[in-house]
Amino acid sequence: MRILFLTLSLLLLLTGCNPKPGGKIEAAQKLKCDQFYIREEEVEKEAISLAKKVSGVDDAAAVVLKENTKRKIVVGVKVSNFNRLRMKGIRKEIYDDLEAKYKDGEIHVSTDAKVYKEIETLQKKGTPGSKEESCNQKKELKKIEKDMKG
Known part of the structure; x- marks a missing residue:
C-alpha cells in the first residue's frame, strides 16, 4: 500500500510540475515589437480640450497612438x-464628442482616478524617440486599456 501511495505521489508531483510546452515561445512572441507607433500630440490636445468642455470635468489627460x-x-x-x-x-458625452x-479612431474614455493618473503619466513622457520607447508606450497603453475594462 505504501509503495502504491509513494508511486502515485511521485507521479503526480512530476506531471504537475512540468512546464507547458511552447510556453517560452509564446512569451517571446508577446514581447516582439515590429512597428514604430506615432504619438499624435495635436490630437491629444484637441481631445483634452473637448473633454474639458463637458460640464463636471475638472481636468483631462489623453494619449493618442x-x-x-x-x-x-x-x-x-x-x-x-x-x-x-x-x-x-x-x-458618454465625451465619448460621443x-x-x-x-x-x-478606437476611443476609450475613463473617469477612474487611477486610470486618469496613469494616462497623465504616459502623456507627460512625450513622443518616443526610439522604436523601443514606442513599444514600451504601446505596452503601457494596453495595460491602461486592460485596467479600464476591469
Whole structure:
C-alpha cells in the first residue's frame, strides 16, 4: 500500500510540475515589437480640450497612438464632488464628442482616478524617440486599456 501511495505521489508531483510546452515561445512572441507607433500630440490636445468642455470635468489627460492607419484615443478625466454622481453621463458625452470628430479612431474614455493618473503619466513622457520607447508606450497603453475594462 505504501509503495502504491509513494508511486502515485511521485507521479503526480512530476506531471504537475512540468512546464507547458511552447510556453517560452509564446512569451517571446508577446514581447516582439515590429512597428514604430506615432504619438499624435495635436490630437491629444484637441481631445483634452473637448473633454474639458463637458460640464463636471475638472481636468483631462489623453494619449493618442497611431499605427498604420489605425488611431487609438485613450482619455482619462478627473471628476470631483457631486459631479461624481453622473460619471456615466460624462463618459458618454465625451465619448460621443470624440467619436463625432474622430470617426476613424478606437476611443476609450475613463473617469477612474487611477486610470486618469496613469494616462497623465504616459502623456507627460512625450513622443518616443526610439522604436523601443514606442513599444514600451504601446505596452503601457494596453495595460491602461486592460485596467479600464476591469
